[in-house]
Amino acid sequence: MQKVILILFVLISWGAVTFSGVTGTAKDTSVSLTLEKNKPGQTVNCSYNDSTLAFTLKIGNESVSGVFVDAFDIDLQALQIDKDDNYYLLVLKGLGPDDDNNCFFYEFINGKIIPCGNIAYTNEIRTNGDKILEADSWMGFWTLRENYYFDSNSKSLVKKPKEFYNVNAEGKVTAKFRLLNERDDKSSSSGSLKPGEKITVVKADITPKCKDEEGNNNDWQCWWYYIKSSDGTEGWCRMRDFQQNVDGLPWAG
Secondary structure, three states, X not given: OOEOOOOOOOEEEXXXXXXXXXXXXXXXXXXXXXXXXXXOOEEEEEEEEOOOOEEEEEEOOEXXXXXXXXXXXXXXXXXXXXXXXXXXXXXXXXXXXXXXXXXEEEEEEOOEEEEEEEEEEEOXXXXXXEOEEEEEEEOOOOEEEEEEEEEOOOOEEEEOOOOXXXXXXXXXXXXXXXXXXXXXOOOXXXXXXXXXXXXXXXXXXXXXXXXXXXXXXOHHHHOEEEEEEOOOOEEEEEHHHHHHHEEOOOOOO
């Protein structure tokens, strides 16, 4: 990941503060970052309350506010996402549990803070200056890599979803389950996998949506995975239909 960061000083202060009757810990961070080519670093200030999750970002006389999804601390950095652009992308990270970061993106142009988008959850971001931002997120036993295109004219990050995402995780079958020819619960079966067979979870389709019995989001259980076994059988299976029937997948968290 190409970063252009000039840090002159970091000042973090802690103190009790109340927002709308809610008491939390206020964290104020001030960092000097290069936000424009061939220009001196700009002092970027951010105040954040770890109870309300509200933040205020300030550069010069300009400020913007927002709310993190979840965060116990904050971090600021600058990325050169477009090597042909004079401006760098300012990244405000809300550092969350399990390395899940809530990222807000800005550019500072002619004394104005320009919002460029946000990513709710990501473990790591990187760019080669080619207008593409890669964002990794841990999906339990594999890493989801999303691509975002940066439009230098509209100053916005646009997600470029894929039909399939590479998984390539290996495991061993512990209980029999079926694979299907198509991503359809009514599809014909391509075969059954038996205990002891080695498998590779090749790729995933993360477009399906579903809810649990209480109406909560449960999409990940409905996602389709393409699986190949050591005996040559291959096909599709939803997460909920094989999760408890496979051992050895690199589950973490």
